[in-house]
Amino acid sequence: MEIILQPSAERAVGLTAQLIAKSVRENPRLALGLATGRTMEAVYARLARMHREDALDFRKVRTFNLDEYVGLPADDPHSYRHYMTRHFFEPVGIPAHHTFLPDGMAQDLDAECRAYEEKIKALGGIDLQLLGIGNDGHIGFNEPLSALMSRTRPKALSPETLAQNGPLFGDPTRMPRRALTMGVGTILESRRALMLVTGAAKADILAQAVEGPITSMISATALQLHPHCVVIADEAAAAELRGTAYYRRVFETEPEWAEFR
Ligand code: GLP
Numbered sequence: 001m002e003i004i005l006q007p008s009a010e011r012a013v014g015l016t017a018q019l020i021a022k023s024v025r026e027n028p029r030l031a032l033g034l035a036t037g038r039t040m041e042a043v044y045a046r047l048a049r050m051h052r053e054d055a056l057d058f059r060k061v062r063t064f065n066l067d068e069y070v071g072l073p074a075d076d077p078h079s080y081r082h083y084m085t086r087h088f089f090e091p092v093g094i095p096a097h098h099t100f101l102p103d104g105m106a107q108d109l110d111a112e113c114r115a116y117e118e119k120i121k122a123l124g125g126i127d128l129q130l131l132g133i134g135n136d137g138h139i140g141f142n143e144p145l146s147a148l149m150s151r152t153r154p155k156a157l158s159p160e161t162l163a164q165n166g167p168l169f170g171d172p173t174r175m176p177r178r179a180l181t182m183g184v185g186t187i188l189e190s191r192r193a194l195m196l197v198t199g200a201a202k203a204d205i206l207a208q209a210v211e212g213p214i215t216s217m218i219s220a221t222a223l224q225l226h227p228h229c230v231v232i233a234d235e236a237a238a239a240e241l242r243g244t245a246y247y248r249r250v251f252e253t254e255p256e257w258a259e260f261r
Contacts, residue, residue: 150183
């Protein structure tokens, strides 16, 4: 794992978008794993700008989202399908048939989850998986006690997640209590993983996720097992980390980061 510290949320978002853009330019048919949440909105806005101003071309990219709420149709403004269409798919011009999310309205949710895994496999696996982190340490909706080898499946949302995302529903009681989510094992199979964490509210959970022991209580700790994972954090989110001097030196001196300094 590499931890890259940036002086501001804006710079952290900018670097995340640059890394994604570089991957798309290197491989126009990239299989890109995507995340939702407030943190990612700024990343998608930045990529949309690169699409408009720098001709960043997403037409051949295929996307797989981490998760979707159970019981929300695609046109519900709170569904992740709706979020993605609004913030990313339409602004960057990804054809709808290249975009995949698990269907939270499926009659048979287990069959839908199995089919989602098959789809990822059929398209050759995920090249680059974008990730945020929940206040309880979840990646996707892998709530505490998610098996480190779990696959895409229905998952009951934790009280902390209901508290974190409930306000987005206006009336928090309207928030679904379940979601379909890629498993921790599914995420670990992505060729590269890129986690973005910003803001003081995430400082404690970020330190536990990257410097603490691996535990299914905090599914983000599983990223320590990932062979190629980069974590980008702003100073506020990095406040509780112990190894900052080392992380700064890596970014400032390692050749692979030269073009991004
Ligand atoms: C949701 C998503 C997660 C995401 C998290 C972060 O819970 N299921 O994949 O990491 O939001 O949210 P935010 O960026 O709003 O803090």
